[in-house]
Amino acid sequence: MKLALVGIGKIATDQHVPAIHSSGFWDLSATVSRHGSVDGVEGYTRIEDMLAARPDISVVSLCLPPVPRFAAASAALRAGRHVMLEKPPGASLSEVHELQAIARDQGVTLFATWHSREAHAVAAARRWLAGSRIARGQITWREDVRKWHPGQDWIFEAGGMGVFDPGINALSILTRILPQPVHLTGAELDFPANRDAPIAARLSMTQGISADFDFRQEGPQTWDMEFQTDRGHLALRMGGNLLEIDGQPAGGADSIMGEYPALYARMAELVRDGASDVDLSPMVLVADAFTLGRRLTVETFDF
Ligand code: NAP
Numbered sequence: 001m002k003l004a005l006v007g008i009g010k011i012a013t014d015q016h017v018p019a020i021h022s023s024g025f026w027d028l029s030a031t032v033s034r035h036g037s038v039d040g041v042e043g044y045t046r047i048e049d050m051l052a053a054r055p056d057i058s059v060v061s062l063c064l065p066p067v068p069r070f071a072a073a074s075a076a077l078r079a080g081r082h083v084m085l086e087k088p089p090g091a092s093l094s095e096v097h098e099l100q101a102i103a104r105d106q107g108v109t110l111f112a113t114w115h116s117r118e119a120h121a122v123a124a125a126r127r128w129l130a131g132s133r134i135a136r137g138q139i140t141w142r143e144d145v146r147k148w149h150p151g152q153d154w155i156f157e158a159g160g161m162g163v164f165d166p167g168i169n170a171l172s173i174l175t176r177i178l179p180q181p182v183h184l185t186g187a188e189l190d191f192p193a194n195r196d197a198p199i200a201a202r203l204s205m206t207q208g209i210s211a212d213f214d215f216r217q218e219g220p221q222t223w224d225m226e227f228q229t230d231r232g233h234l235a236l237r238m239g240g241n242l243l244e245i246d247g248q249p250a251g252g253a254d255s256i257m258g259e260y261p262a263l264y265a266r267m268a269e270l271v272r273d274g275a276s277d278v279d280l281s282p283m284v285l286v287a288d289a290f291t292l293g294r295r296l297t298v299e300t301f302d303f
Contacts, residue, residue, distance in 0.1 A: 001268070002029040002057045004050055006072055007064035008036025010149075011086060015115075016063055019260035025268050029057050032072075047072050051079040058082060059271065065152075066091040067159040070099065073110075077102045082109040084267050088168050088283050089113075091159035100278055109270045111263075112278040114172035118262035119240030121252030126177040128245065132229040134178065136208035141170040143214075143221035145199070151303050155197065162197030164286045167213035170225060171282040173240045174209070182206050184285050187293035192301035199301055203289055 003026050005012055017038055020026045030042045032050050037043040044050040050057070060076040061084040062069055070090055076083050077099065089112035090096040096112065103110035116122070143166055145155070154160045161168070174182065182205050189198040203211040209227075223239035235244040242252040270277055 001025060001059060001271070002027045002054075003059040003061055004028075004030040004032060004054065004057045005038070006032040006047060006060060006062045006076075007068075007086075008033035008038060009063065010152075012036065012063040013038075015260040016061060018257075019264050022261060023264050023268075026059075026264060030054055047075050051075060051081070059084065059267070061267075062086060065154045065160065067154065067157070070095040073099050074102055077106055077108060077110065080106055080108060082111075082267075082271050084111045084113060084263070087112070087114050087172065088161060088165070088286070089278065089280070090283075093280060093283060093287055096278065096280060096283070100276070103276055107274075109267070109274070110276040110278055111267050111270050112280070113263045113266075114169070114176075114279070114282065115259040115263060116169035116172050116240050117176050118259040119173070119238075119252075120255070120258060121236055121243035122173055122176060122240045124243050124251050125173075125234060125236050125240070128234055128243075128250075129177050129227070129229065130179050132179060132231045134180075134207040134209070135228045135230065137174075137210070137225065137227040139170045139174065139209070139211035139213075139225040140222050141167050141211065141213045141224075142217035143223070144218050145215035145301075146303060148221070153303070156192070156195040156199075156301065158196040160197045161286065162191075162195070163199055163201050163213045163215045164197075164289070166215075166223075167201060167211065168282050168286055169239065170211060170213070170223070171285045173225065173236065175279070175281040175285070177236075178207070180207065181281075182209060182285075184288040184292060187289040188296060189289065189293040190296050190298040192299065193297050194300040194302075199298065201289060201293070203285070205285070
């Protein structure tokens with residue numbers, strides 16, 4: 001099936017292109033990017049030009065930052081194409097609701113992806129937690145923004161979500177594995193004095209769950225979550241890839257390379273079945289953190 005990739009930057013190059021090439025199902029037929037390209041693939045700089053010139057391309061996968069995403073997604077959906085969205089699926093909840101309505105009207109697939117949900121140990125953690133009562137939980141998601149988002153000023157602009165760009169990955173896992181729904185009860189957001197999005201955040205949620213997100217960690221990242229339950233202690237480490245039960249290794253694999261092939265396989269299924277998959281629960285927690293959060297000003301940040 002022919003596919004166009006839009007926004008050839010870090011994640012398109014690191015993950016999407018290898019996943020598409022290795023699939024045996026997808027044919028990367030065009031790219032849309034002002035500066036980026038993929039060797040041997042026809043490139044456009046404007047999505048409208050690609051949509052007009054290539055009616056044979058039925059699927060569009062968007063790897064843009066969240067703010068420019070809506071315009072591209074709505075153009076592709078209105079042109080009758082199936083659309084796959086990088087996380088977070090938009091800059092606001094209301095724009096994603098609108099995309100869902102357009103996709104329904106057009107009878108096409110909309111897939112809001114959450115790559116971290118495809119990490120090796122997430123399904124096993126969900127199975128283990130089913131039927132458990134959570135006493136408390138702690139999420140620690142700390143990474144070096146200069147390593148993972150080098151020079152990406154959009155991430156600190158309004159709508160870029162700041163530290164919630166990685167933090168929403170943790171929340172996408174949390175909302176997948178918990179046996180009961182969770183909601184936000186409070187937050188503190190640290191905004192650098194020269195930026196419009198937080199560099200760190202601390203969240204309190206129901207079921208005794210708290211989260212600590214920080215972009216200022218140097219050295220290796222920490223992408224961990226731990227839960228004390230009535231049946232014992234569960235930890236997910238390495239971004240959902242390694243599982244521990246009561247301190248003992250219980251499955252998974254220390255690699256993130258399986259996540260994007262799984263997303264593209266799921267997109268193929270959704271298109272085949274004429275279905276959509278848009279779960280906004282991780283983004284609701286982020287929106288609620290901006291609504292409920294106390295804003296603190298911290299030292300300026302430059303890349
Ligand atoms: P990126 O490299 O900064 O951006 C991707 C491309 O989008 C850029 O190269 C740029 O290409 C295009 N673009 C169009 N309008 C833009 C605008 N207004 N501002 C900036 N770029 C614009 O970002 P990325 O790291 O690939 O992230 C893109 C999305 O993937 C984000 O939603 C992010 O959360 C998600 N993601 C990122 C990672 C990661 O490790 N970085 C991991 C998983 C998911 P042209 O200039 O050529 O048009």
